[in-house]
Amino acid sequence: MKSPCCCLLSFLLYLFLFSWTWANPEGTFTIRLLQTTTFQNTSFVHTEGLGLLEDIELGSLDKHTWSIHFYQPWVCPALPQSDWDTIDNLLKIYLQQFSHLINEGAMQRDVPYPFVAQCMAGCELYPNRTSRTFAYVGYNGQDFLSFDTENASWTLSQDTNLSRYVWSVLQNYTTLSELVEVLFNDTCVDDMEVLLNYGRAALERQELPVATVFARIPSLDQLLLVCHVTGFYPRPISVAWLRDGHEVPPGPVLNTSTILPNADLTYQLRSILAVAPHDGHSYVCRVRHRSLGNRSLLIPWGNSEVMLITGLMTGLLAAMAIAAVSVLWVCRQRKHQQMAESESRNSILSKQA
Template identity: 60%
Template structure:
């Protein structure tokens, strides 16, 4: 299958001397490592993470992150003063690589400023490009394109290191990646107004994330439409997911209704929960 190794960072610049930093890494949807807030040490969040790489490589990554975070904060703090930026402001970074089943991969590095797309790094030609037309973005584009050493390191990390490490994490974390949790489904009704009944199918506790939830009317699947409202899939605190699907019907319309759930953990079976 295909896999994603992504790294997320948030820098909250409160004033000229105080910056909050947080960072975490994900393999697919598993948060497997994070950066300790004040020491900037790497925290290994699963037992399989540390053994996946040689100790010397973790030391190397640790030092790289420390230097990167330090220089990043220094650079942005200096520029904020220069451009009279209003405090507080937030800079976010998303970077990583996606590996596909045919062996090909893509990689990316994006910066956001106060939740706006701000700057991107083109890995193949080692070039920074602004994502908005502003004086600040133009300045950062020029400045980051002078950081040739940083750009070369980033290019190597995304072109080589990211995929190499991902393959190791996949190998050592296979049990976590292939974990399966069965969905639990309940059906209940609510009456928002006298002439309408809302049938709610709540499905929770499942892993992995992909799932199919459908309403059946007299055994036939209800097609998408204004009467059908399905939420996005939301995370639970225990590393499983939940969603709900709501079907609006007329009370006593004479039809029979059931909620059908299909999920990888069920194999070829489906859950079928009738209403009433």
């Protein structure tokens, strides 16, 4: 029976066989396998898993059967069913032994339950076709162990009884570096030509960014210019503010958010520039993205917008004033008319008397 470490590595590199060939040969691409295992007690263990190629979700782990659910239609056809069966078996063996290893260490080192173990492992491919593997283990949200790919050894991220125990177990598997060398230098390269076209369309997908510029006025002496960019894919993007045609450097007046995901598998961000109202400068939000090619998306903002809003407000207030004066005049006219009619009736009644 294989060690848990070797089983995990085999599973990672089987996935790597078809993931790295989907990538754009001109860039660097990464596949990551994420595992979260919750140890409620010695007899109840809950495991979740997710596979990612860049930001594309390849599949997840069924927490009840430990089987793989594919999210992309091009994942399963990339390998013969016999290979997927092998991966499925290796995955189950690894998860069983992983749970046993951690539980055994927790009981021997009096680690309190419940606790959570997290693993992230995968492979990275560079444009020159060289590659590296990585593996990180976390405990209750903190770094625990990491894998040193150059020396093919595990490194302690925190020095505890449990981490030293797990480190000593993993460190004894000396076949790790040999397995990495064979699979990366031979198997992956040999299968690259066959698997190159799988998933290419998903990785090369491009969505144009949509940008809008508007202003906020938090105080009378400050104006916040907001450039909201959304709907773009892939994730890398460049957003900058130009003042009179020159890029505004990073500083306290410039605040750009992190790139956030949208529900439709695109991304969004905001860049906010603080300026003084009516400072006499022109401002443009510039967006650069792969989908735009060599072009840039330029969205200008000018003080004319504020002047327009101010003009509209002034016009509205003037109209309201005119309406108020008109209503007052009509009321007075009606009052004078009523008084005249009353005096006329009183005069008629006095003559009749």
